Amino acid sequence: MDRESVIDQQRPATQNEEFFSLTEFSSEAEANVNEQVARYQEFSTRCFWQEIAVTGILLFVFALAYLLCYQSGIEYGSFLHGKILYAVFTIFNVYAAGQAFYSWAVLGNKSVARDFMFFWAVAFIGAAIGNSIDFALWASETCLFKQNMLTNLIFVFSLILSFPGIHFLAQVCQVKINKQPVIYFVPFVLIFAIIPAYMNLTIVRSMINAGNIETISQIPNIKEFIFGIIYSLVGAYLSALSLFIWQTGKGRLVHSARLIAIGTVIFSFGCSIYAGLFPSVPLLHIPGNPIHILIAMGYVLVALGIRRSEKTVKALMSLETDRLPAAITLVEIFGETEGLVFYNRLKNNIKATLLELLKSREETQHKQQEIGLLEQEVRLRKQTENELLIAKERAEEASRAKSEFLALMSHELKTPLTAIKGYSALLKNQTLEKLIESQKVTKVASEIEVNSNHLDQMVTDLLEFSQLEGGSIKYEKEVFSLNEILSYIRSISSTHQKASDCLYTEIIPDESIIIEANRQVLKQIITNLLVNAFKFCNKTSVTLEIQKSAGALKIAVSDMGIGIAEDQQQKIFEAFYQVSLGTRRKYGGIGLGLSIVKKLVSWLNGNIALVSAPDQGSRFEVSLPIIVD
Numbered sequence: 001m002d003r004e005s006v007i008d009q010q011r012p013a014t015q016n017e018e019f020f021s022l023t024e025f026s027s028e029a030e031a032n033v034n035e036q037v038a039r040y041q042e043f044s045t046r047c048f049w050q051e052i053a054v055t056g057i058l059l060f061v062f063a064l065a066y067l068l069c070y071q072s073g074i075e076y077g078s079f080l081h082g083k084i085l086y087a088v089f090t091i092f093n094v095y096a097a098g099q100a101f102y103s104w105a106v107l108g109n110k111s112v113a114r115d116f117m118f119f120w121a122v123a124f125i126g127a128a129i130g131n132s133i134d135f136a137l138w139a140s141e142t143c144l145f146k147q148n149m150l151t152n153l154i155f156v157f158s159l160i161l162s163f164p165g166i167h168f169l170a171q172v173c174q175v176k177i178n179k180q181p182v183i184y185f186v187p188f189v190l191i192f193a194i195i196p197a198y199m200n201l202t203i204v205r206s207m208i209n210a211g212n213i214e215t216i217s218q219i220p221n222i223k224e225f226i227f228g229i230i231y232s233l234v235g236a237y238l239s240a241l242s243l244f245i246w247q248t249g250k251g252r253l254v255h256s257a258r259l260i261a262i263g264t265v266i267f268s269f270g271c272s273i274y275a276g277l278f279p280s281v282p283l284l285h286i287p288g289n290p291i292h293i294l295i296a297m298g299y300v301l302v303a304l305g306i307r308r309s310e311k312t313v314k315a316l317m318s319l320e321t322d323r324l325p326a327a328i329t330l331v332e333i334f335g336e337t338e339g340l341v342f343y344n345r346l347k348n349n350i351k352a353t354l355l356e357l358l359k360s361r362e363e364t365q366h367k368q369q370e371i372g373l374l375e376q377e378v379r380l381r382k383q384t385e386n387e388l389l390i391a392k393e394r395a396e397e398a399s400r401a402k403s404e405f406l407a408l409m410s411h412e413l414k415t416p417l418t419a420i421k422g423y424s425a426l427l428k429n430q431t432l433e434k435l436i437e438s439q440k441v442t443k444v445a446s447e448i449e450v451n452s453n454h455l456d457q458m459v460t461d462l463l464e465f466s467q468l469e470g471g472s473i474k475y476e477k478e479v480f481s482l483n484e485i486l487s488y489i490r491s492i493s494s495t496h497q498k499a500s501d502c503l504y505t506e507i508i509p510d511e512s513i514i515i516e517a518n519r520q521v522l523k524q525i526i527t528n529l530l531v532n533a534f535k536f537c538n539k540t541s542v543t544l545e546i547q548k549s550a551g552a553l554k555i556a557v558s559d560m561g562i563g564i565a566e567d568q569q570q571k572i573f574e575a576f577y578q579v580s581l582g583t584r585r586k587y588g589g590i591g592l593g594l595s596i597v598k599k600l601v602s603w604l605n606g607n608i609a610l611v612s613a614p615d616q617g618s619r620f621e622v623s624l625p626i627i628v629d
Helices: 015-022 027-031 033-071 079-106 112-139 149-172 181-199 201-209 213-217 222-248 254-280 291-317 326-334 336-429 432-437 441-470 483-500 519-536 581-587 593-603
Strands: 478-481 503-507 514-517 541-549 552-559 607-612 618-624
Touching: 033 079, 033 254, 033 291, 079 112, 079 291, 112 149, 112 291, 149 222, 149 254, 181 201, 181 222, 181 254, 201 222, 222 254, 254 291, 478 483, 483 503, 483 519, 483 541, 514 519, 519 541, 519 552, 519 593, 519 618, 593 607, 593 618
Parallel strands: 503 541
Antiparallel strands: 478 514, 541 552, 552 618, 607 618
8 A cells, every 4th residue: 555645735715814713813813903902901890880870879779768767757776767768778688699609600600709809798698697687586576686695696698608708809809918918907997996996985994994995895895896896807807908909900800800809908997896886886876877878888899899800701711702812811900002012922922832843733634644554553463363374273163173074974875784784694694584583574674674773864854954945945834733743743753752662742832734835844843843852862861842832833842851051042943963972872863953942933924032051951943924814
């Protein structure tokens, strides 16, 4: 085979252009960069106005609630006024939790962005659950406002979960958290710690004048005050981190970090005021306090930042839009002018590298084609060698079968001929009177007859098998009754029963079954099976069963003799085959009886099955569709 003639050396002229098109460095992709940047900026603008709209709705709903309470004459600080305003606050808290959870849920692929959304979503859900429980307990007058230990623990848990959320947000925005956030933390600490302290100067003075911790613990509302200070300090740290991430962050989610930072600062500022209210104002005035507007706005802005992250990732990575071009990320990091310049420089460097890769790929493909052709040649040679080996094995098997058959026929033909010649010589050398006197004439004649019949049967089997193999034998079908062939079968079985010394049994419920077949074929099938059974019954028993079953004639011949091993059961239907040469020598025959039976059964469109085991006998079952209804 000429390998070089198979290899196509010519490449399409447009292959390089197609390759660069796949890698987004074609001239068409270059022309679309500005369009892609503009489309992304349009997306950012649309998100911005949606966020403004949500914030406006929040302020409008709170203003409307206060106005309706005022118009309805509901007094500020009353139980009903607090229920209405705190219900509005709880609704916005639940809305923020739902937005955060939805944003996390719709991003199927695992990423750092999805991780930061997860922790914020869990924190928001915890806060929403805590506020909802507080509202339900207080509105049902089951518990004082915000005095349930379980909800306080839920708020602490939610606050703790916001820290890993901030940590993963820093990773997304490529920010390494170090000592720099301290610069932001110090002013926030001063502001957020001073607010609750200033609102509770009486408690601060009492703490300063107290001589020991036991005295401090006796100060009214001291637990609420200390918890509020701690909460404010934690809020200050979260605000410092989020503001630091916004100011130093890079990448696609900086806009989301801005919303989260603003929301966190507003939320923490509101919480510091909220913490100062508990020790300083009546408890019933707190649920309707306008400070809930700031806290709700903090929740909503952080949730909108999380939602912006989800929308940004989906807009840039969705399969329904173009793949994320490098220009967008570079424009976000370096600005539009420098970003595009840097993009073009990177593009040229990568394009040169891709040209080298393309050249290497072509060389690799050429080598792979040569290797493929060599492998094909090796496979063809191996296939040819295997075919020659199989042909050799078949020829050797045929040679062995031929030698075995000739040896078998030599033995089987010589045995009856020797007997016939011997008894013929006896008749020739002795006078008839002497034979009559010794009463040996009948025995001699019987032996001559038996051996002649045996020889005749072998020749007949050989001729019939040859005709069946060549397809030259033709059988005509006829309609007849089963009992028309039973007398012949019984005469054959009687003769072989006496010779084998086996018990013979027939089970034929209906001898008048009408059959459409060739009677000679049917007789030969049954007699061959019976002769085979008597030959190997080993002085036990042979049973013939003939009956009608499901529109077919069922014939079963069984014996309790030597049986057949499982690995030999399929081979016994092959021509000239018996279980072993020893079996041939012991039981005689040329191994054509069952082979002829199988061919005759196939001619009648039937099937034959064997059930046997060594030393447990054999059962041949034949089913023939030859019943005439």
